[in-house]
Amino acid sequence: MNSKQEIYVKDLVALKERPDFERLKYEAFAEQAYSYSRLGGPVNYNLSICLYEKCIVRYPLNYLWKFGLGLVYRRCTNCNLYCSSTTSQDIHQLASKCTALLFEVGEKGDKYLRGLAYSHLVSIRQYMNREEQACLFKRKSIWVLIKHTLKNGKTNPAVLRQCGKSFKSINVDKAIELLEKSLKLRQHGVTYHHLGLCLIKKADFLANGRYKTNNSHRKRFTQSHTSDLNSRKKNLNSSLPQSSFLLPSSLRNSTKSLHSSSIKSESSNFSQSISENRTNNKSSQPYNKPAGSTNLGLDNDFLKPYVVSQIEQLDPNDKLVIQAKHYFKRSLEITYGENLPAKQSLGDLYFKTGCYEKALAIYNQIINEGNQNYIITLLSALEFAGKSLQRMCETSELSQPEE
Numbered sequence: 001m002n003s004k005q006e007i008y009v010k011d012l013v014a015l016k017e018r019p020d021f022e023r024l025k026y027e028a029f030a031e032q033a034y035s036y037s038r039l040g041g042p043v044n045y046n047l048s049i050c051l052y053e054k055c056i057v058r059y060p061l062n063y064l065w066k067f068g069l070g071l072v073y074r075r076c077t078n079c080n081l082y083c084s085s086t087t088s089q090d091i092h093q094l095a096s097k098c099t100a101l102l103f104e105v106g107e108k109g110d111k112y113l114r115g116l117a118y119s120h121l122v123s124i125r126q127y128m129n130r131e132e133q134a135c136l137f138k139r140k141s142i143w144v145l146i147k148h149t150l151k152n153g154k155t156n157p158a159v160l161r162q163c164g165k166s167f168k169s170i171n172v173d174k175a176i177e178l179l180e181k182s183l184k185l186r187q188h189g190v191t192y193h194h195l196g197l198c199l200i201k202k203a204d205f206l207a208n209g210r211y212k213t214n215n216s217h218r219k220r221f222t223q224s225h226t227s228d229l230n231s232r233k234k235n236l237n238s239s240l241p242q243s244s245f246l247l248p249s250s251l252r253n254s255t256k257s258l259h260s261s262s263i264k265s266e267s268s269n270f271s272q273s274i275s276e277n278r279t280n281n282k283s284s285q286p287y288n289k290p291a292g293s294t295n296l297g298l299d300n301d302f303l304k305p306y307v308v309s310q311i312e313q314l315d316p317n318d319k320l321v322i323q324a325k326h327y328f329k330r331s332l333e334i335t336y337g338e339n340l341p342a343k344q345s346l347g348d349l350y351f352k353t354g355c356y357e358k359a360l361a362i363y364n365q366i367i368n369e370g371n372q373n374y375i376i377t378l379l380s381a382l383e384f385a386g387k388s389l390q391r392m393c394e395t396s397e398l399s400q401p402e403e
Contacts, residue, residue: 070101115153196327
């Protein structure tokens with residue numbers, strides 16, 4: 001050993017003799033667990049879960065570690081991860097573990113952690129709104145969870161960011177307000193990305209005459225209507241926001257050929273398909289995917305955060321659109337270009353404003369990176385790269401003079 005190695009060994013031996021060595025050891029395990037969770041991917045998430053569970057068994061009242069474990073469980077339910085994983089994943093079980101931990105932190109942790117825990121519960125509740133899923137949230141509506149969130153974290157930029165993301169599908173103006181407040185406290189790539197998405201949604205509402213300052217066009221999301229929210233959100237079409245959404249056709253086609261509950265583009269066939277699937281699979285686990293399988297039979301609630309907007313055209317000179325473009329670019333600057341969803345949103349914005357060459361360049365960047373942790377983003381980029389080429393060809397043909 002060289003001199004530096006000898007010094008480190010002596011320090012470690014001395015550390016082991018300290019009375020608080022046990023606590024320091026588990027703090028190191030927890031830091032390692034956090035590092036694995038930030039690296040991402042199925043293998044790293046499994047390592048993170050094992051380490052966090054070891055720490056919590058030894059120190060069951062450490063709510064920071066329980067919050068960290070809850071977030072790892074939540075990341076494991078990510079649809080991009082699920083579609084690219086070759087191992088079996090019971091998403092419903094993971095979601096159950098996640099919500100149980102977050103509720104415990106929200107009820108027993110310090111005020112900072114309570115706000116963060118409830119903000120993530122709000123986000124999950126937004127997409128898990130069926131009656132049979134209400135038990136995971138102690139039958140609390142999204143509005144009750146939002147109230148708890150803002151009560152405990154109204155000055156926390158991370159809490160404001162999470163609430164702003166959730167409000168994007170409920171009240172776009174409120175979402176913009178919360179995200180702007182979050183940015184004033186701390187700049188963050190995800191905050192810039194979702195603020196840009198909110199501005200695009202508002203621009204679309206205004207362009208199509210569906211925006212009203214009193215938000216009456218969002219009547220179905222008001223608090224007075226939460227009592228029947230679950231009953232009216234039985235399928236993907238009824239539970240989506242005002243602007244229409246759908247999965248990339250490449251993913252829809254794969255799902256259609258591989259699973260009996262395929263996602264269909266016609267809403268009339270969709271409800272019937274889901275109903276038949278539930279009837280035929282009551283005894284099975286609908287979220288489970290056999291090891292090595294490429295089956296994409298996912299619960300549609302988990303697909304909604306990854307769907308692609310159907311907005312066909314936006315005015316490139318619209319102030320909201322220009323500002324949204326700036327926010328997407330700012331998000332990529334802060335994350336050194338690693339925020340692939342923001343990169344896709346920038347490409348989509350170029351596509352919707354008729355800048356097909358710029359859109360194609362963005363989509364090609366995503367394709368060339370080939371990040372398997374973002375499989376749905378990759379599929380969408382492939383589809384819209386093709387559409388960009390198609391539009392460019394059509395534009396070229398129209399511009400050619402007749403012979």
